[in-house]
Amino acid sequence: MLVAAAIAGRADAFGTLVERYERAVYHLCLRTMRDAEEAKDCTQEAFFKAFRSLATFKIGAKFSTWIFSIAYHACCDRLGTRKRYSDGEIPEWADPGPGPAQVAERNDEATALRAAIAGLPEKYRTVVTLYHLQGRRYEEIAEVLDVPMGTVKTHLFRAKELLRKALTTP
């Protein structure tokens, strides 16, 4: 097992884990932070923390859940700091810049969708990212976010409602 080899100190095993999850972790951080530079920092921080805490990893658990959870909490820590320093600069419904409908008019569905996701509140954004964009199951998302599974489903439903509204509102 790859994680067991990494715990045993094999550099190549941890390198493979980084290779395997780098993109997904970066993507989660990017969606949560909405800033490429901060997402990069959070990704590095997550892998660094994971590497330092490898000994605490429970063999048999899913590495993806573990690393996502570390990354998500790293993002939350930074968002908390950012909120403290910026004093409400990031509202629950952030202005994503040009409206999603405007972007859609440029016939770029992916860009419009990304803009709409970026405009979601943080808790909804993360659930959508993990469920739709990374194909995680409800149970895993609940574990990553440390919330009940019902909350994940509710957040997902509300996120989709908000997304549909954002994409159809001119």
Added chain:
Amino acid sequence: MNDDFDDLDRALFALPLEAPPPGLRASILNATVYAPEPRIAAALARPWELWACGAALAVAAWLVASIVTQRAFASAFTADVLATVRPFAEPMTLSWIAVGFVLAATIWYLGDTTLRLPTRSVRS
């Protein structure tokens, strides 16, 4: 929960993940598996060695503090040390210590040079 988001679901599932910035993996690996170990940690690989070093340092600190603060302790300690060290000053004892030191150094050197893994290059 009534869920009628088929088109939205399809669009979301089809949305590609953004590629991480170039160099991210290399910087992660440099900060983790290829990070240079701190000197003490590199020299003392096992936890019990750290504990032993800590205990020795604590005893040394206690001795220094006792010698500095208590004159009676200092003279008694000096006499004890002299009595302990005197047998070691004999030529036969010194020669056996030298042999032991050379043997230990040879074993340590051989173990250090033959068991070390080659350093891997970092993939970008």
